[in-house]
Amino acid sequence: MSFSITEENYIKAIFHLQQGEGTVSTNELAAELHTKAASVTDMLKKLKTKKLLSYEKYKGVRLSGEGKKLALAIVRKHRLWEYFLVDTLQFGWDEVHEVAEELEHISSKKLVEKLDAFLGYPKFDPHGDPIPDSHGKMAVQQHINLIDLPVNKPAEVSGVGSQSTELLELLKHKHIGIGTRLEIKRKFSFDNSIEIKLKNQNAFTISQQLAQALFVKLM
Amino acid sequence: MSFSITEENYIKAIFHLQQGEGTVSTNELAAELHTKAASVTDMLKKLKTKKLLSYEKYKGVRLSGEGKKLALAIVRKHRLWEYFLVDTLQFGWDEVHEVAEELEHISSKKLVEKLDAFLGYPKFDPHGDPIPDSHGKMAVQQHINLIDLPVNKPAEVSGVGSQSTELLELLKHKHIGIGTRLEIKRKFSFDNSIEIKLKNQNAFTISQQLAQALFVKLM
DNA sequence: AATTATTTTTAGGTAAATCTAAAAATAATT
DNA sequence: AATTATTTTTAGATTTACCTAAAAATAATT
Ligand SMILES: [Mn+2]
Ligand SMILES: [Mn+2]
Ligand SMILES: [Mn+2]
Ligand SMILES: [Mn+2]
Numbered sequence: 495m496s497f498s499i500t501e502e503n504y505i506k507a508i509f510h511l512q513q514g515e516g517t518v519s520t521n522e523l524a525a526e527l528h529t530k531a532a533s534v535t536d537m538l539k540k541l542k543t544k545k546l547l548s549y550e551k552y553k554g555v556r557l558s559g560e561g562k563k564l565a566l567a568i569v570r571k572h573r574l575w576e577y578f579l580v581d582t583l584q585f586g587w588d589e590v591h592e593v594a595e596e597l598e599h600i601s602s603k604k605l606v607e608k609l610d611a612f613l614g615y616p617k618f619d620p621h622g623d624p625i626p627d628s629h630g631k632m633a634v635q636q637h638i639n640l641i642d643l644p645v646n647k648p649a650e651v652s653g654v655g656s657q658s659t660e661l662l663e664l665l666k667h668k669h670i671g672i673g674t675r676l677e678i679k680r681k682f683s684f685d686n687s688i689e690i691k692l693k694n695q696n697a698f699t700i701s702q703q704l705a706q707a708l709f710v711k712l713m
Numbered sequence: 714m715s716f717s718i719t720e721e722n723y724i725k726a727i728f729h730l731q732q733g734e735g736t737v738s739t740n741e742l743a744a745e746l747h748t749k750a751a752s753v754t755d756m757l758k759k760l761k762t763k764k765l766l767s768y769e770k771y772k773g774v775r776l777s778g779e780g781k782k783l784a785l786a787i788v789r790k791h792r793l794w795e796y797f798l799v800d801t802l803q804f805g806w807d808e809v810h811e812v813a814e815e816l817e818h819i820s821s822k823k824l825v826e827k828l829d830a831f832l833g834y835p836k837f838d839p840h841g842d843p844i845p846d847s848h849g850k851m852a853v854q855q856h857i858n859l860i861d862l863p864v865n866k867p868a869e870v871s872g873v874g875s876q877s878t879e880l881l882e883l884l885k886h887k888h889i890g891i892g893t894r895l896e897i898k899r900k901f902s903f904d905n906s907i908e909i910k911l912k913n914q915n916a917f918t919i920s921q922q923l924a925q926a927l928f929v930k931l932m
Numbered sequence: 933a934a935t936t937a938t939t940t941t942t943a944g945g946t947a948a949a950t951c952t953a954a955a956a957a958t959a960a961t962t
Numbered sequence: 963a964a965t966t967a968t969t970t971t972t973a974g975a976t977t978t979a980c981c982t983a984a985a986a987a988t989a990a991t992t
Contacts (some may be wrong), residue, residue: 500949515984532949535971541947552957552970583827593821600819602812646854739940752980759978771940771987786989878954 495544499599502568502644503527504537505546506598508557509565514631517554539543567606572598573619574590574609580620581613586618587671588662594651622653622672624710640678641688648677653709661707714763714838718818721787722746724765725754726816728784736773740907785849786825791817792838792845793828799839802833807881841872841891841928841929858899860907866895872928880926887919894932900908 497505507526520538524531529637542549546561557565570663575597579585592607592638607628610616617633619625624632651674654661665671680686686702718722727746730737733759739757743750763767765780794816798804802829804812826847829835836852843851854870870893873880884890894912901907905921 498948521968529949530951531970532952532972537801541826559917560892578822579827583824583831586825589823593819593824596819597820600812600815604797604804605802605812612802622945717978740938748979748980750940751942751982755979 496601497544497564501537501541501544501546502536502599503563504534504541505557505565506562506568506572508555509562509564512556515557518553518618520643552557554627558657562609563630564662564698566626569600570626570630571600573604573623574606574613574616576619576621577616577625578609581616586666588666590620590658609629618672620672621657635709637709637711637713639706640690640710641686641705641708643704643712645681646676648675648713650675652711655658661704666691668698669695670708673695676710677684715820716783718761720756720760720763720765720816721783723753723760724776724780725787725791726746727774728781728788731775736775738773742774782849785845785851788816789845789847789849790819790825792842793825793832795838795840796832796835796844797828800835805885807878807885809839810876837891839848839891840876841870853928854928858925858929858932859909859929860866860905860921860924862897862931864900864928866896867894867932868929869894869932871930874926874928880923883923887917888914889927895929908923 504519504527507523508518511522511526511645520531520534525536526643527534531658538549538555539562540549541547546564547555547557549555553675571680573596575594576590579590579593582586587626610628615627616625618635622635622637624635626632635653638653640649640651651670651672654665670676676690679691680689682699686705687699688702688705689697689699691697723742723746725736726742730741730745732774739750739753740760742753742757746753749793757766757768757774758785761782765783766774766776766779768774791813795809796814798809799806799814834846835844837854837925841854841856843854845851859868861871862868868890870888870891872891873884888911890897895909897907898910898916899908900916906918906922907921908918910916
C-alpha cells in the first residue's frame with residue numbers, strides 16, 4: 495500500500511504529538527499541520543479505514559502498529575537526509591529542515607538503505623535527534639533539559655527542542671550547536687533566566703525560553 | 714511562482730517532445746504522460762495562463778522562454794540526481810531513472826547547486842545525456858546513431874535513446890554501457906541487423922531496434 | 933468536392949484535500 | 963445542576979487533476 499504526501503505528513507505529526515500514553519486531539523493536529531479541525535476529522539476517518547490509526551469520534555487518535563512503522567520510516571528518511579545535507583553537502587544545521595520535509599517523501603526503499611550505508615549508519619541527526627535504523631529502532635537519548643542542569647556541572651549540548659528558523663538563528667548567533675560544552679553559573683528565579691559559560695568563553699545570560707529549548711548530556 | 718509536480722511533468726514532457734522547430738500535439742503529450750487527450754487540453758489552458766507556453770486550440774503547443782527555463786531546471790535536477798545515485802551511491806545505471814523522476818521535483822535551489830559542486834560539476838549523466846549547468850547551458854553531443862556508424866570505424870557508446878527498463882536490462886546482459894568501445898563488422902540488409910565487436914571480445918549480432926537505441930562517438 | 937477517419941476540444945462528472953459555517957458533543961464555570 | 967465555553971464533527975462548497983462521452987475541427991481518402 496502506498497500513501498500520499500499529505501497522508502504521510504498526518505502520520506508523522508501524530509507520531510510526534512503522541513509522546514507516551516495520551517491520545518492526540520483534533521485541534522492539536524490542526525495546529526501542528528496548519529490546517530483546520532474539519533480537515534483533520536476528514537483525514538482521520540480516511541486513515542482509520544487504511545488501518546494506520548485507531549480513532550473514535552470525540553475521543554482523539556493514536557497510531558496503530560502499522561502507523562508507527564510508517565511514521566518511523568518517514569522520520570528515518572527525514573533525519574538521514576538532514577545528516578546528508580549537513581555532513582556531505584555542507585549545509586548549515588539551521589537550513590536543512592525544510593529541504594528534508596520534501597526529501598522524506600521520496601519513496602525508494604533502496605535509496606534510503608544506500609544513503610544510510612554511504613553516510614556510515616549515523617545514529618543522530620544534526621539536531622541531536624536519533625535516527626531510526628532500518629528496523630525502526632533508535633538510540634535512546636539520556637539527555638536532560640538545560641533548565642534542569644545543576645549549577646557548575648559540565649555538560650554538552652545534545653539536542654534542540656524545536657526546528658524553528660528563529661531558534662536556530664539565535665543559536666547560531668550565540669555560537670551554540672550540538673556538541674558545544676557549557677556549564678551553568680547562576681540561575682535567576684526572577685525570570686528563570688540562567689547564566690551559562692561556554693568552554694573558553696565569557697559567561698552570558700540566556701532566557702528561560704531558550705534554556706527550555708536546549709537539551710544537554712552530563713560529561 | 715511555484716508549480717505543482719503535475720505541471721512540472723507536463724513542461725518537461727513538452728520540452729522533450731519539441732525537438733527543433735515543430736509544435737507538440739495533444740495526442741503526443743497524452744501518450745507521453747499516460748493520460749487522456751482531454752486532460753492534456755485542460756492542462757495546456759492552465760499552463761498558458763501561467764505564461765509557460767504558447768498554445769492555440771487545434772494548433773499544438775510550444776514552450777515560452779519561461780517554460781524552457783523551467784524545463785531545463787527540471788532536467789538539470791533529474792540528471793544530477795541520476796549521476797549522484799550511480800556515482801556516489803553505487804546504483805546501477807538501469808535503476809536510477811524512476812528514483813530521479815521523484816527527486817527532480819525537490820524545490821531547493823541551494824540543494825541543486827551544492828549537489829552539483831559535490832559531484833564535481835559533471836557534464837553528462839549515466840545514460841550519456843548532457844546535464845544543463847546553472848544557467849541552463851549544456852554540452853552539445855556530436856554522437857551519431859549506431860545504425861549510421863560505418864563498418865570498421867572504432868567508436869565508443871555515448872548515449873541511449875530511451876530509459877526503458879527493458880532496454881537497459883538488455884544492455885546490461887550484453888555488457889554494453891556508456892564508454893564501451895566497439896566497431897561494426899557487418900551490416901545485414903535483410904533485417905537491418907548489424908554485427909558488432911566489443912573491444913577484446915567476440916563479435917555478435919544485434920537487432921535494428923537495439924542499434925537505433927544506441928548512440929556512439931567516433932574515436 | 934464529398935465522404936470518411938482522426939485529432940482535438942467541450943461538456944459534464946468523480947475523487948482527494950481543503951475550506952467556512954452551523955450543529956452536536958464534551959468540558960469548564962457558576 | 964444549569965449555564966456557558968470550548969472542542970469536535972457534520973454539511974455543503976471549492977480547487978486540482980483526472981475521467982468518459984459527445985461535439986467540433988482538421989486531415990486523409992475516395
Ligand atoms: Mn527536521
Ligand atoms: Mn532534525
Ligand atoms: Mn532518467
Ligand atoms: Mn538519464
